[in-house]
Amino acid sequence: MRYASLPFNHNEPGWPAGGHAYAPQPALRGDITADWVIVGAGFAGVAFARRLAEIKPELKIVIVDAFTTRESASARNSGFVIGLPHNIGSSTAELKKAHAYRNLLQEGIRQLEQEISQHNLQCDWQKVGKYHCQAERGNDRILNEYSRHLDLMGEPWTLAYSDELYHKLGTRFYSKGIFTPGCVLVNPAQLIAGLHHHLPENVQRFENTPVLGIRTGSLAEVVTPFGTIRTAQVMLATNALSPELRPGLARQAAMATFASITEPLTDAQLATLPPMQSWGVTPVNAIAGATFRFTSDRRFLIRQHVIPALRGQVTAAQTHQATQHHQRLFSKLYPTLKSVKITHTWSGTLSVTRNGAPQWGALNRFICTAGGCNGAGVSKQTVAGSLLADFMLKQDNPHLADMLSLGQASFMPPSPVLDIGIALSLMKERFLGRKEK
Ligand SMILES: Cc1cc2nc3c(=O)[nH]c(=O)nc-3n(C[C@H](O)[C@H](O)[C@H](O)COP(=O)(O)OP(=O)(O)OC[C@H]3O[C@@H](n4cnc5c(N)ncnc54)[C@H](O)[C@@H]3O)c2cc1C
Numbered sequence: 439m440r441y442a443s444l445p446f447n448h449n450e451p452g453w454p455a456g457g458h459a460y461a462p463q464p465a466l467r468g469d470i471t472a473d474w475v476i477v478g479a480g481f482a483g484v485a486f487a488r489r490l491a492e493i494k495p496e497l498k499i500v501i502v503d504a505f506t507t508r509e510s511a512s513a514r515n516s517g518f519v520i521g522l523p524h525n526i527g528s529s530t531a532e533l534k535k536a537h538a539y540r541n542l543l544q545e546g547i548r549q550l551e552q553e554i555s556q557h558n559l560q561c562d563w564q565k566v567g568k569y570h571c572q573a574e575r576g577n578d579r580i581l582n583e584y585s586r587h588l589d590l591m592g593e594p595w596t597l598a599y600s601d602e603l604y605h606k607l608g609t610r611f612y613s614k615g616i617f618t619p620g621c622v623l624v625n626p627a628q629l630i631a632g633l634h635h636h637l638p639e640n641v642q643r644f645e646n647t648p649v650l651g652i653r654t655g656s657l658a659e660v661v662t663p664f665g666t667i668r669t670a671q672v673m674l675a676t677n678a679l680s681p682e683l684r685p686g687l688a689r690q691a692a693m694a695t696f697a698s699i700t701e702p703l704t705d706a707q708l709a710t711l712p713p714m715q716s717w718g719v720t721p722v723n724a725i726a727g728a729t730f731r732f733t734s735d736r737r738f739l740i741r742q743h744v745i746p747a748l749r750g751q752v753t754a755a756q757t758h759q760a761t762q763h764h765q766r767l768f769s770k771l772y773p774t775l776k777s778v779k780i781t782h783t784w785s786g787t788l789s790v791t792r793n794g795a796p797q798w799g800a801l802n803r804f805i806c807t808a809g810g811c812n813g814a815g816v817s818k819q820t821v822a823g824s825l826l827a828d829f830m831l832k833q834d835n836p837h838l839a840d841m842l843s844l845g846q847a848s849f850m851p852p853s854p855v856l857d858i859g860i861a862l863s864l865m866k867e868r869f870l871g872r873k874e875k
Contacts, residue, residue: 439651439661442680444504445692445750445787449757451514452699452782453627454735456560461635462506463645466665472500472642475660475669477649477683479503480512481815482808483675484633485549485823491638493831499641500667502660504648504680507634511677511815513627514786516697516729516741518568518718519816521547521620525794526587533590538840539818540591542825545837546817547622549824550629559632562625562734564716571603571615572722574873580722581614594619607719607732608711609771615719623718623731626816652683658804671830674807675823677815678789679750683805689797689847690789690809691856694747696760698783700768702736703775710774724813725864726871728767738778740764742875744788746860748853752785760785767875788813790860791847798822798841799829806830810847 474490476483479501487501507513523539526532554563572581581597588595596617603612634643644662652672653659660667674683678692716734721727728742743760745752761783769776789809791797796810806829808822821837828835850856 439653440682441650442682443749444648445679447752447785448754449784450782451784453625456628463643465646466644466662468665471668473497474499474671475667476501476673476675478675479507480510480675480677481819482823485820486673486675486827487637487641489824489827491640493833495640497640501641502644502647502649506645507630508627511786512630514784515626516739517624517626519547519622519624520814526591528587528590536591538843541840542821543817546821549820553633557636561628561632564623566623566716567617567619568621568718568720569615569617571612571719573612575613581616585616605712607717608714611771654804672805674805677787678809679787685802685805688850690791691850692747692750693744693788693790694752694785695744695788696783696785697739697741698761698764698780700738700778701781707775707778721874723871723874725867727874740768742767750787757783757785792850793848795845795847796822797847
């Protein structure tokens with residue numbers, strides 16, 4: 439048995455707690471059995487567990503995570519719940535795929551909204567749309583293309599120039615931006631905690647229970663440090679982490695990205711800006727540029743800097759470097775707010791596939807997976823997880839056709855070719871987006 443490499447972020451996420459109080463779960467001690475074991479407690483794992491339990495309430499479902507719900511990328515992200523794919527494309531095939539993605543993302547939002555309203559989850563869910571902005575002046579190629587693709591999709595959008603953006607966002611950093619109304623902003627840590635809290639009763643949870651390996655024979659055996667779970671089926675929701683658990687050739691690579699949050703602005707600091715509601719900005723270049731948010735409790739969130747992290751490990755030094763990048767960027771955008779302090783910088787995992795398609799479905803007789811978020815996973819991993827339950831239990835669901843139409847992630851070369859490929863593509867993106875930071 440190959441032992442899994444376990445992820446570790448040497449930092450603490452900074453999303454304000456609240457909503458549903460976090461209820462610690464026990465670690466697995468001893469040997470147990472289950473009908474299904476889900477490895478990974480982020481949006482994919484939770485959505486899969488919820489749907490599985492809904493279809494078959496008699497199943498014994500176990501969900502294990504190496505850490506706690508507060509540690510997954512699902513609790514560490516920037517909280518943009520997107521309803522449209524980031525990249526659309528204009529060929530017939532690309533547009534067909536973009537339509538399928540849109541249907542799926544909107545279904546993901548619908549499922550989250552249903553849980554939020556059914557359980558009255560407090561997670562700062564705000565339907566405020568988002569701005570897709572560029573800083574560079576005089577080169578409008580990317581935004582022009584984006585607006586053309588939105589038209590082809592029949593999606594509403596409006597264009598704003600620097601002055602108007604200043605009144606919405608309080609900064610003159612951006613030259614232009616496209617506003618689309620369909621994005622929701624959320625406190626992701628509160629959302630995932632609430633979803634966990636309301637999992638059906640036939641889902642048993644174990645935290646701080648890393649899966650070291652999966653043995654297969656007549657059944658599967660999920661091996662953890664202090665206990666084994668014998669089961670008929672395993673669902674991997676590890677987001678490119680612990681790649682040793684996935685049978686077959688690699689199709690996903692783990693990268694890390696960083697976010698920082700500031701202390702809330704005081705009245706005096708707020709008075710230096712135009713009056714603002716909460717808002718979100720995504721950059722035209724996701725690798726070099728920064729995602730920015732202004733939250734309803736007057737904090738700024740900055741997500742920027744992407745590094746390779748094939749084993750899901752991020753050091754304190756890398757975190758410190760990200761804080762410095764974010765501080766510099768924040769001062770550039772908000773020169774009147776130099777005294778505002780960043781309280782936390784943290785990292786989390788993105789799973790990236792070579793062709794942008796997900797790694798989704800059965801991997802062998804025992805193991806299935808929903809991975810390959812490619813940078814956006816709140817709505818996407820929710821729908822990928824829930825549809826996988828329908829697929830595995832052979833339930834009819836009209837969204838399965840959209841999911842299957844996305845195709846499969848292509849193979850990735852092993853290290854060191856993979857490491858070199860990732861380093862080169864990051865270098866290229868950083869160069870192309872150098873004017874966005
Ligand atoms: C800083 C940042 C900002 C982001 N911003 C956005 C955004 O604004 N909008 C958006 O849609 N997406 C965003 N993303 C991406 C999004 O967070 C992910 O796509 C999504 O959370 C992936 O969900 P998941 O359930 O697939 O995996 P995860 O949430 O990563 O969950 C995987 C879980 O598997 C567990 N695990 C791994 N190995 C093992 C093992 N061996 N044993 C047991 N457990 C294991 C991990 O501990 C983890 O909890 C962002 C990501 C980051 C890091």
